[in-house]
Amino acid sequence: MDKITPWFVDICNFIVASKFPPEASRIYKEKIESDAKYYIWDDDPYLWRLYNDQVICRCILNPEIQSVLHLFHSTSRGGHYGSTRTTWKVLDCGFYWPTIIRDAHQLVSTHKQCQRVGMAISRRHEMLAIDYLITRPKAGKP
Numbered sequence: 001m002d003k004i005t006p007w008f009v010d011i012c013n014f015i016v017a018s019k020f021p022p023e024a025s026r027i028y029k030e031k032i033e034s035d036a037k038y039y040i041w042d043d044d045p046y047l048w049r050l051y052n053d054q055v056i057c058r059c060i061l062n063p064e065i066q067s068v069l070h071l072f073h074s075t076s077r078g079g080h081y082g083s084t085r086t087t088w089k090v091l092d093c094g095f096y097w098p099t100i101i102r103d104a105h106q107l108v109s110t111h112k113q114c115q116r117v118g119m120a121i122s123r124r125h126e127m128l129a130i131d132y133l134i135t136r137p138k139a140g141k142p
Helices: 009-017 026-036 062-073 083-092 098-108 114-118
Strands: 039-041 048-049 055-058
Touching: 009 026, 009 039, 062 083, 062 098, 083 098
Parallel strands: none
Antiparallel strands: 039 048, 048 055
16 A cells, blocks of 8 residues: 655654755755744644634645545535635635645536536526617707
């Protein structure tokens, strides 16, 4: 059975032991050091992302990403909203991974049911029309 390396393994190694990957470039080391200030490793099996407004989100492992996106888009909790709303729902429930926006967009754009239905209009007068008023100049003497 293959073990999948989490996307945050380099950040965890830096937080816990101040170690970088041996093959890491100077720029990558600077990026890890800069990113590490936004993460918390608490003897839990989870890494937490801390935002500037003190909101904490749990970092999700790669195999869990598709099931979390599916939960917040396709199930009764989801509502088949677009990628932006799906992303916000995931973040509001306290989950994070760095490619969340791209992954949500890819899921929504390839979801067969959403592509078949198109944009749903759920309220009266939701589709607006524009009326043009044209005043015609009068012919004759001014």
